[in-house]
Amino acid sequence: MSEYRIVCVNRLHTSAEHCHVTDIGTTTVQGSRRWSAVEVRAAINTGDRFYTVSPTTGETATVEAYDCVCSLKTIRSGSDAIADNNLAAMPDCGRRQSRASRGEA
Secondary structure (H helix, E strand, C coil), X not given: CCEEEEEEEEEEECCCCCEEEXXXXXXXXXXXXXEEHHHHHHHHHXXXXXXXXXXXXXXXXXXXXXXXXXXXXXXXXXXXXXXXXXXXXCCECCCCCCCHHHCCC
């Protein structure tokens, strides 16, 4: 089981109030990596942990697989009372996508 700290996210905005995480960027002692939401869900299902860290409190929030009411399978941060450790508060990763989100193996 591995742990990955999420440092950035890319989102798909389907409306003004509705968006989904499509890709994330992580950093570990081994280096950084870009992951699609599909890859994150698969890794979580095998026991890996993804998390964010609040820059103001240092508190972590675990990321979990999420099946949106619109039927998209994505990820979200677990609920807590700290707003700045949620995926919604993470900076954008930029335009580069993971291989899986581009449909590559």
